[in-house]
Amino acid sequence: MLTMIANAGTFLQLAVFATAIKLLLVPTYRSTDFEVHRNWLAITHSLPISKWYIEETSEWTLDYPPFFAWFEWALSQIARFVDPAMLVVQNLGHASGRTVMFQRFSVIVTDVVLLAAAYALARDVSSDDSLSSRGGDGKSKPKKLQGPGAQATGSADETTPSPTTISNSVSSGRSRGNSSTRSDRSDSGMQRSIVLFFLLSCNAGLLLVDHVHFQYNGVMIGLLLWSLYAARSGRHLLSGLLFAALLNMKHLFLYAAPAYFVYLLRHYCCEGTVLGPACAEADSGAGSRTGKGSGKGSGSNREGFRLGRVVVRLVVLGAGVLTIFGVSFGPFITMRQMPQVLRRLFPFGRGLLHAYWAANVWAPYAAADKLLAAALPRVAPRLGLELDKLGLWIEPGAANMAGGLVKVSRFAVLPQVSPAATALAVLLALVPCLAAFWAGDGRPGYVRRNIVRAVSYSFLSGFVFGYHVHEKAVLVALLPHAVDAVLTPSAARRFLLLATAGHYGLLPLIFRPQEYGTKILVLLSYLFISMVALGSVHAEVRLGAREAGVAGEGAASQSPLRPSKMQGSSTSPAKLGMEWETAKSPMKGTAVLGRLAKLYLAGFLVVELYVSIVHEAVPALRRRLPFAPLMLTSVYCSIGVLAVWVDMVADWVCETAMGWRKHEYQRY
Template identity: 40%
Template sequence: MAAGGRGWFLALALGVSFLKCLLIPAYYSTDFEVHRNWLAITHNLPISQWYYEATSEWTLDYPPFFAWFECALSHVAKYFDPKMLVIENLNYTSRATILFQRFSVIFTDILFIYAVRECCRCVNGKRAAKDVLEKPTFILAVLLLWNFGLLIVDHIHFQYNGFLFGLMLLSVARLCQKRYLEGALLFAVLLHFKHIYIYVAPAYGIYLLRSYCFTTNNADGSLKWRSFSVLHVTLLGLIVCLVSALSLGPFIVLGQLHQVISRLFPFKRGLCHAYWAPNFWALYNAVDKALTIFGLKCNFLDPTKIPKASMTGGLVQEFQHTVLPCVTPLATLICTFISILPSIFCLWFKPQGPRGFLQCLVLCALSSFMFGWHVHEKAILLAILPLRRERPLLNWLETIYLIQLVPLEIFCEIIFPLTPWKRHFPFVPLLLTSVYCALGVTYAWLKLYVSVLTERISVRQKAE
């Protein structure tokens, strides 16, 4: 980037950092206590007890690299307020604790800022030495650095997603720059920071095999099988094995791998999060609820055997569907696998370079969001942040859909609480919001899939 480009990018980065500082006194969720507790656990206990400690309900359930990250932060936190590092001090929120935790998120976002800068260079391509204010790179920098969802999740709700998305975007940038081993290393490290990124692992795996382990001189991008590199496959395998050994090795030696995995994948939390992510299962739940109400009205169901608002009570728990078949973790895995197959197929046979990789990455993330087990609503960021569109953002139908969100929220937040329905049907606002948003996300997923498949077919026809 030229001096002028660096100046404007720095202004964008400093501006959003200043906004984050203004959000320090804002509301924060229970995740604030989650991370305080993890600071205390990793600071006071030996590694052998990290994944067994259960004084708080917010037990450590992230991979080992994130635990070490919390441990490193704890050695700085003790200079702010050592009482925050007492395991028994549940829900401890001194002013020093708030300042430390808020500033720790802002500081670690430096990696996210650097990753965005590298992504902007990739968009510039051969023009990397020119001004960052060229329209595509400037828009990309604004959309990433000033991403509203990320600001809410990290700097109000309170988490460290900026730091983690920084690792992901940096790995994407390295792959776009054909620095494949660096990209693979960064993504392997990321998986051991937060395992939700396994959603996009198929896109990384196929693209690395296709672009790094095979080479082609054909104009249509078809595979040249004789150019397969055993060395490259070995190097990729070594990276995965070494990172995994560094992360999980101590727990394997301690005989605690099963305990770590049980914390990372707590299937007993149920199909949906307390506040339904707007995905296919929200629609499935809504249909089951509608059929239940219809069955009760027509006396097809026994009301004594139906738990009240079982799916919509705001609790993280397992529940049984009343009319429709109950969904198991295996069923969600099969649905997710089937939903990502077309994008993986396209990436393997018609890779189209970094563009094809990004399309597959977004589709893998969005498909996992649509059909995954116990998906949190913030997981949509995994698909939104890498998404880049060159066409007009909205058509008339999409514009109408977004406008209708306004009266929906007015009804849910203002009108409904004043009605007598609130006492008897407390789940209505959650159901309406989740279902309406699920319709929009489903539409976006289908439209993106159709767009990608149509583009690949068009490219193939031109090549022939």
């Protein structure tokens, strides 16, 4: 009990620490998004609902789904007691002291949704055994089961013994070592939970975007985390309904809708049924499998296909989702305003790229077009080429696509990219993840291990290939990935790369010299603590595994904590010590990063040196290459983002192949 109270105190201290930082940021720079949300407060408070998506007094028209509009309406009911002038639609640019304080504090207070979700997930991951549920590299470790007809499925629920089983196997060696291992595992679980709470509650990106730049990402990401917590806990219907509500707050989250659809269909509607390519084998071998399942969540009862239950759950899920969307969009459907609402929500006329390029695949694409547009008029005549005969008409200034204006920019040389093309690219990128999630094991452990990774990958795919993506959207992919980062070293490596590239890409949003020191300090502090904390977490896991391997000399071949030969690890205890020696010190926080990753991270120092010093110190560069700092930042950050995406898609492709060829869904 005293330990639980002490741990709760640690979470509270971190929450107070994060809130204190937010309070210190109140007087800092605020972007035009501050006026955007003030205008939305005025629209939802002063006008009837029939005019919410028609009002155009300000250029910052309402372009979020209805649930967020009602969120603004709820805030306006309090705002009218603070400063009624802020709720007048015609008061454009109104920013009195009371208005500023109210809007700043509204972000801080509503962040309680994020803090509560972070606490729930942090306590939840403390029970996960990352090394026993997956290999040291973060992948599932297939292992043959005992019993007739048993096959490897890669599921932690059947391939990995529980802590009690581990205890029994090790007790044949050293009872003291076993007791120490259990204690270390408990400490490691609590360490993971504290680190995760820090990664979520003190995220540098949210501090800079929400509490300096000004937005309400915290409350919406908090709702997403609650949905993921429900999924990991086996409450699949609740998870789906929370995600449906989230879609009606911000349609950016639509990128994860396919993953949620497959997850809910496979693990809620078809819960406990035998599905997939191994259906025939499972049916033929059903007679040799007996017993009852246990545990809540997907696949708790392997009872074969029951059409009636599938239909009932599909109807329940569909009715719940339709009810949420009906409450949200129903009034606008009855008023025949849906076309106008959809035009506001999906403004494809704004072009592929934002004024400042997001660090996705279109950043190097646009940079290549810019370089070609600048070089071809000079190089083509020397090569005897005529640009007009090649179908190229490069106008003066066509190379500049980072002028700081929100407008449709056309590529001068490379093919134009349409919204349909980006949508197709996103869907194709999601195929490996969706296929793997459908083919994957249907028991609770599979969803618990993979739902966060699937959702994070979906958002990252949307960020990489999406149309008119904002640089801030990387946070939606980053924060869910923190859950996986405290569980596996490979996810920790991805998180650190994505956090560095994604957060650095946010710095140009805060461009005033007054905030330069603040944004650099916030970013470096978060990244340093994250590296040290994650390095310490995974060092403890590896050392605990090493000690268990040495203690269980007599039953080493049965210990799930020993690396298998299929992973390229030696089974020698001495070799284990050599391999994991570098992770012993918690200060070696970059132990989860490879040399190439460390070299890439060091490159940010060079980028910052050019952007902040060299470019500003050389007048010729400022005059001839005004777009260079933003372009360099976007392109260099995109390298890290794309590297993480490629790494994740490779994992999903391998998992898909393994799932459809080797998985056999068994009944228990």
